[in-house]
Amino acid sequence: MTQTMAVALTGLAQIALFVFIAPAVVGFQRWIQIRLQLRKGPAPWQPYLNLIKLMGIHPGLRPVTTSWVYVIAPLVVFVCYALLGWATPPFSLGYIPLDFLAVIYLLGLARFILALAGMDTGTSFGGMGSSREMFINVLVEPVLILIIFTLAFQRHTTNMIGIITGFSSPPSATSFVFNLAALFLLWLALAFVTLMDNGFLPVDNPSTHLELTMIQKALHLEYSGRNLALIEWGEAMRLTFFLTLLGDLLIPRSVAVLSGVLAGIQAPLLYVIKLLVAAGLLALFEVTQIKLRLRRVVIPWFVALLLVIAAAFLAAGFLVGGQ
Numbered sequence: 461m462t463q464t465m466a467v468a469l470t471g472l473a474q475i476a477l478f479v480f481i482a483p484a485v486v487g488f489q490r491w492i493q494i495r496l497q498l499r500k501g502p503a504p505w506q507p508y509l510n511l512i513k514l515m516g517i518h519p520g521l522r523p524v525t526t527s528w529v530y531v532i533a534p535l536v537v538f539v540c541y542a543l544l545g546w547a548t549p550p551f552s553l554g555y556i557p558l559d560f561l562a563v564i565y566l567l568g569l570a571r572f573i574l575a576l577a578g579m580d581t582g583t584s585f586g587g588m589g590s591s592r593e594m595f596i597n598v599l600v601e602p603v604l605i606l607i608i609f610t611l612a613f614q615r616h617t618t619n620m621i622g623i624i625t626g627f628s629s630p631p632s633a634t635s636f637v638f639n640l641a642a643l644f645l646l647w648l649a650l651a652f653v654t655l656m657d658n659g660f661l662p663v664d665n666p667s668t669h670l671e672l673t674m675i676q677k678a679l680h681l682e683y684s685g686r687n688l689a690l691i692e693w694g695e696a697m698r699l700t701f702f703l704t705l706l707g708d709l710l711i712p713r714s715v716a717v718l719s720g721v722l723a724g725i726q727a728p729l730l731y732v733i734k735l736l737v738a739a740g741l742l743a744l745f746e747v748t749q750i751k752l753r754l755r756r757v758v759i760p761w762f763v764a765l766l767l768v769i770a771a772a773f774l775a776a777g778f779l780v781g782g783q
Contacts, residue, residue, distance in 0.1 A: 471546050471549075474545055474546060474549040474550055474551065475542055475543070475545040475546055476545075477545070477550045477551065478542070478544070478545025478548075478549075478550055478697065478700065479542050479545060479693075479697060481550060481700060481735070482693065482696040482697040482699070482700040483507035483508050483511060483693065483696050484504065484505065484507070484508070485696065485699060485700045485703065485735055485739050486507050486696045486699060486700075487502075487503070487504040487505055487506055487507040487508070488504045488736060488739045488740075489699075489739035489740075489742055489743050490502070490504075490506075490743070491503065491504040492739065492740050492743035492744075493743035493746055493747055496743060496744060496747045497747055507692075507696065510689075510692075511689050511692070511693055514684075514685055514686060514688055514689035514692075515685075515686050515689050517684065517685035517686065518685050518686070519683070519684055519685040519686055519687045519688075520684055520685060522682075523581045523582060523583070523682055525580070525581060525582035526577075526580045526581055526582075526682075527580055529573065529576050529577055529580045530577045530580045530581065530682075532573075533573050533574055533576070533577035533691075534683065534686075534687040534688075534690035534691050534694075535690060536569070536570065536573045537570045537573060537574055537690065537691055537694040537695075538690040538691070538693060538694040540566045540567070540569050540570035540694070541566070541570055541694040541695070541697040541698050541701070542694070542697060543558065543566055544563065544566060544567075544697060544698070544700075544701040545697070545701075546558050547560075547562070547563045547566075547620045547701070548620060548624060548701055548704045548705060548708065549621075550704075550728070550731050551727045551728045551731060558620055559618050559619060559620070560608050560611070560612065560618045560619070560620055560623060561608070561618055563620065564601075564604065564605065564608065567604075567657075567698070568597075568601070570694065570698075571593065571594070571597050572594075574593075574679050574691070575590040575593050575594050575679065576590070577679070578590035578593070578679040578682075581681075581682040583681070583682065585681055586679065586681060586682060589676070589677070589679045589681075590679060593676060593679060596656055596657075596663065597657075599656075600653055600656050600657055603649060603652075603653055604653055604657075607646060607649055607650055607653070610646060611623055611646070623708075624705070624708035624709075624712060625712050643709065646709065647706065647709050647710060650702075650705065650706060650709070651706060653702075654699075654702040654703070654706065654742075655745075657698070657702065658695070658698060658699045658702065659676040659677075660742065660745075660746060661745075661746050661749035661750065662749045662750060664676060676695070679691075680692070700735065703734075703735055703738040703739060703742070704731070704734070704735065706738055707731075707734030707735065707737070707738050708734070710734075711730065711734060
């Protein structure tokens, strides 16, 4: 019982750290983007101030057309995305993590319940945002499933700890080049999926205030106060999860960089550095892009390119026998 309690407390501590770090990732990404545009904007810790302010505001009246789906959606979204911290722990790996397939279900459930809440309001903008959101999700999910399958094939496991810590067995010298090329293709496909799933340019503009062009933000229009804080906090955790996964694919957790006394701080130090670098690269990419029309983004070349990249990764894995 003591060991079970220790494992449970370790997992809960990882979730708490993940939840706390997520707004800082969003704040740092926005701060870097503003600095690259030579503008003076809010500080990196501004998302924390926004969340504190929203948490102190009562959600207010809800639309008369809404049902229980609208009421529970913010909490369900927050819980689903918070559980991603159990799948990709910030520091410790000493507990049983979620399976990668469970991660897909969590992402899908959060997206589904929020789209239902958008349609539940009965407004034109909520329904339009829900349809666009689910349309993009239908296109992205096959790519994400193919990425998971190829990762499981190469790592010989669907366990998240097994995936982020590297190969289950050291690759041979013959297969190293193939694995390196395949990993680059997978990382590139996952990077594009991150842009589409989190609503960044050129798919969506996260800072837009024009209702007709909104995709993800259109689902937030009928929420306020604490409910809006839970949704925005949850979306920050979703972005943090994808950036964590991208960083772990490039530099697995099992890679020993520091030794001696400094080895104890390697995990948290590398975690923070990888998140900051990923957020900086995302900001740099955003300032070089413009928002394209939805049909130009997803039909046909963008999603087809992701499928080809993920399929090429799978083919490279089969060429070396999954080593």
